[in-house]
Amino acid sequence: MNRSFVVLGGTGDLTGRLLLPGLAELVAAGVLAEPVTVLAVSQEDWSDEEYRDWARARLSEHAGHVPEAARERLAGWLGYRHGDVTVPADLRAALERAGGVPVVYLALPNTVFLPTLEALAEAGVPDGAVIAVEKPFGRNLADARQLNEVLHRLVPEDRVFRTDHFLAMQTVLNILGLRFANRVFEPVWNAQHLERVDIVFDETLGLEGRAGYYDTAGALRDMLQNHLLQMLAVVAMEPPAALDARSLAARKADVLRAVRPPRDMRRDTVRGRYTAGTVGDRELPDYTAEQGVQADRGTETYAEYTVEVDNWRWAGVPFRLRSGKALGADRHEIVLRFKPVPHLAFDPGTDGGGAESDVLRLRLDPDGISLELNLNGAGDPFGLERRSLDVDLPPARLSAYGLLLEELLAGRAALSISDVEAEESWRIVEPILAAWAAGEVPLLEYPAGSDGPACG
Numbered sequence: 001m002n003r004s005f006v007v008l009g010g011t012g013d014l015t016g017r018l019l020l021p022g023l024a025e026l027v028a029a030g031v032l033a034e035p036v037t038v039l040a041v042s043q044e045d046w047s048d049e050e051y052r053d054w055a056r057a058r059l060s061e062h063a064g065h066v067p068e069a070a071r072e073r074l075a076g077w078l079g080y081r082h083g084d085v086t087v088p089a090d091l092r093a094a095l096e097r098a099g100g101v102p103v104v105y106l107a108l109p110n111t112v113f114l115p116t117l118e119a120l121a122e123a124g125v126p127d128g129a130v131i132a133v134e135k136p137f138g139r140n141l142a143d144a145r146q147l148n149e150v151l152h153r154l155v156p157e158d159r160v161f162r163t164d165h166f167l168a169m170q171t172v173l174n175i176l177g178l179r180f181a182n183r184v185f186e187p188v189w190n191a192q193h194l195e196r197v198d199i200v201f202d203e204t205l206g207l208e209g210r211a212g213y214y215d216t217a218g219a220l221r222d223m224l225q226n227h228l229l230q231m232l233a234v235v236a237m238e239p240p241a242a243l244d245a246r247s248l249a250a251r252k253a254d255v256l257r258a259v260r261p262p263r264d265m266r267r268d269t270v271r272g273r274y275t276a277g278t279v280g281d282r283e284l285p286d287y288t289a290e291q292g293v294q295a296d297r298g299t300e301t302y303a304e305y306t307v308e309v310d311n312w313r314w315a316g317v318p319f320r321l322r323s324g325k326a327l328g329a330d331r332h333e334i335v336l337r338f339k340p341v342p343h344l345a346f347d348p349g350t351d352g353g354g355a356e357s358d359v360l361r362l363r364l365d366p367d368g369i370s371l372e373l374n375l376n377g378a379g380d381p382f383g384l385e386r387r388s389l390d391v392d393l394p395p396a397r398l399s400a401y402g403l404l405l406e407e408l409l410a411g412r413a414a415l416s417i418s419d420v421e422a423e424e425s426w427r428i429v430e431p432i433l434a435a436w437a438a439g440e441v442p443l444l445e446y447p448a449g450s451d452g453p454a455c456g
């Protein structure tokens with residue numbers, strides 16, 4: 001099949017920082033062996049050559065790990081068309097120029113998803129076209145429903161790709177291997193044996209000049225509505241029959257449907273915003289002093305909530321999701337804490353060893369797995385010592401965006417979010433958004449470089 005790749009928003013930050021480098025990785029890996037037409041569409045009045053120069057600069061900035069020959073090869077395939085992505089005639093002209101069976105990628109602010117999809121529906125897309133939509137998928141449940149409705153008018157659901165690059169991260173994919181290709185974990189992967197699950201994505205990065213997007217999104221919409229809920233879904237899902245898009249989407253959707261939004265917003269949710277501080281050797285200003293931030297929007301840069309998955313496997317196990325910017329350390333992990341053993345014959349005071357419960361840590365970026373256990377002490381054989389079995393995984397063959405693009409160009413949607421999942425995810429967070437907007441939960445402050453709001 002003669003695939004083409006049409007990027008709407010082709011001069012944006014996402015294209016330059018993630019999509020072009022991802023494509024360059026595919027060229028270097030030999031996945032894209034034959035030339036593919038890549039057509040960028042955006043507002044700038046540029047020629048193909050001007051666009052290629054812009055792309056070369058972005059590639060040298062963000063794809064230094066890719067050999068120059070591959071970057072240059074990709075640059076040679078790039079074309080550019082000036083156009084308004086909400087005007088059907090412009091889209092029609094772009095699709096004609098790209099030719100082939102296009103993957104149309106909406107690398108756009110989510111406020112223009114709907115008019116763009118409406119315009120695409122009017123322009124019409126060739127048979128076999130795939131539509132990829134970035135996150136966040138709208139701003140609320142009503143938006144997501146509307147977007148799904150227009151998408152379904154355009155192409156069948158199995159040709160819609162709602163992007164969540166966390167699904168393409170090695171550790172997230174590894175949850176499938178760990179759980180479903182071994183006997184050892186699955187029998188204890190339930191409420192009978194697990195006490196709690198923490199899904200944490202703490203970042204040292206601050207706003208990084210993204211106020212235009214982030215200040216209207218905030219941590220809850222940016223991270224916890226999508227990435228962290230997807231990780232929860234993969235951790236909590238029932239074994240799928242196969243790893244195809246339909247089986248995975250159905251099993252993840254079952255989990256999301258069973259998630260009950262927090263009952264007590266003040267107890268079960270936390271929102272915070274960073275103030276000036278030092279992260280490593282960087283001085284960060286107060287979030288509200290960052291360029292483009294409107295302080296009275298009250299945007300949170302830290303969000304946390306605890307939910308339960310109300311089903312047979314998980315009833316009673318709290319799942320805590322937390323993510324924030326400008327924190328003291330990068331901590332990206334899923335932590336599964338087991339219940340204590342029913343009876344401990346060892347004296348927990350012996351040899352300084354405690355008998356904490358077992359902990360399984362799935363670490364992201366750098367990827368790894370740790371299993372923290374109690375073992376007999378080396379000194380006192382009747383005492384206990386805490387030991388950790390650690391595996392550091394080598395870097396994945398492709399970055400998350402590289403892998404997503406590989407799947408997308410091959411027309412496989414296993415790493416996509418389905419229509420149901422997108423809507424269920426909004427159903428879960430909407431009551432939180434409403435409670436926060438109504439001021440039911442205070443916006444706490446935390447200094448940049450700290451461990452987040454003091455929330456106990």
Ligand code: BG6
Nearest residue numbers: 135165203205222223227365400
């Ligand atoms: C993005 C968020 O989707 O994921 C960013 O918009 C966040 O705010 C990023 O920093 C984290 O993913 P990664 O791959 O950059 O670690």
